Amino acid sequence: MKKIAYLTGSRADFGRATYFLKEIEKDPDLELHIIATGMHFLDSYGKTINEVEKEFNISKKIEIYPKNDSNEEMAKVFGEMVSEFSRIFNEIKPDTLIVLGDRGEMLAGAISAQHMNIPVIHIGGGHRSGSIDDRIRDSISIFSNYHLVASEKTSYEVAKLGIKNENIHIVGAPDLEVIDKKDFSGSDEIINKYSIDISKPLVIFSLHSNTTEVNDTPNQIKTVCEALLEVNLPTIVIYPNSDAGGKIIIEAIDNVLSKNSNFKIYDNIPYKDFLGLMSISSLMIGNSSAGIIEAPSFGLPVINIGSRQKNRERSINVTDVDFDKIAIINSIKDSLHDKEFIQKAKNCKNPYYKKDTSKSILRLTKESLK
DSSP states (O other): OEEEEEEEOSHHHHHHHHHHHHHHHHOTTEEEEEEEEGGGGOGGGTOTHHHHHHHSOOSEEEOOOOSSOOHHHHHHHHHHHHHHHHHHHHHHOOSEEEEESSOHHHHHHHHHHHHTTOOEEEESTTOOOSSTHHHHHHHHHHTOSEEEESSHHHHHHHHTTTOOGGGEEEOOOTHHHHHHTTOSOOHHHHHHHTTOOTTSOOEEEEOOOOGGGGGGHHHHHHHHHHHHHHHOOOEEEEOOOSSTTHHHHHHHHHHTGGGSTTEEEESOOOHHHHHHHHHHOSEEEESOTHHHHTHHHHTOOEEEESSTTTTSOOOTTEEEEOSOHHHHHHHHHHHHHOHHHHHHHHTOOOTTOOTTHHHHHHHHHHHHTO
16 A cells, blocks of 8 residues: 655645545555644634644644744744654655645655655646745745646646656646535525625635735735725635735734724635635635636636736636725726626636546556556
């Protein structure tokens, strides 16, 4: 029996990975080992380790995470993770490691694994966002042996790194399988659980700091908050991740938006609830990759603010704006009232969709072990 290690560091990767992890878990030829670390252990971000434990047995818990959101702390934590992952891999002795996305803990895991001659499968390489995430994502790809990507364009980007085409496979974005199978929280459940007033348009707001623009974060979040308050629609507000600058955004949310009853603040929303909210919302605002990857599958209009996702492949449901109050307000009005745009968004094609992604990941994982 072959041992498969999967590294999870946050809500961002775990919600997307659940389907293919279930496929691996039930395969008689494979033994799944989940290693949890990072944001999962932070109370301030919803302590999402509890969500992981509801779904899977966790082989190892590594409680390493940033004590603050400075760039120096992020670098220190990265070094600690490389060291600790090496120790854990020596204990588990996996036949392969699977990492997903572009977080620092995934790069730390890939570096540790390669130094121990453990093959690495990277899911989600080749995306282009325009932020430091690109460098981390490409570094993970370089430290990986096999590449399971979401689209033709991302396949091309991975190949540009000097990786052989025979080691790159297009499987689609694993996030979308949950949507395709409608395996997310239903509208009635969501309306009751989150006390949604369905007589008004619902907005989802999720803004992360851009780690290359940390000094601009205070002004950026101030501008967005002013625009949101002026429009004053019922809004689900979700805390950002733990990257440098994230606490500045949280402080603005807590000190400004939380004082208005139209804004409901959450440190974390379970992934299937998040998708359920997307299914009944009229608009998503911010710079989350969910606006680029998941939202097209719901035909949901998205206002993408700033440069964090600027180079990522997108569908016609996305409107890009700068951190400009008037531009944001006008885009909100257009996204909610321009009937032609709303119809185009509703019928848009998702460039990241491919059927049966998790089964493809399982098949290719097993092939890589031969």
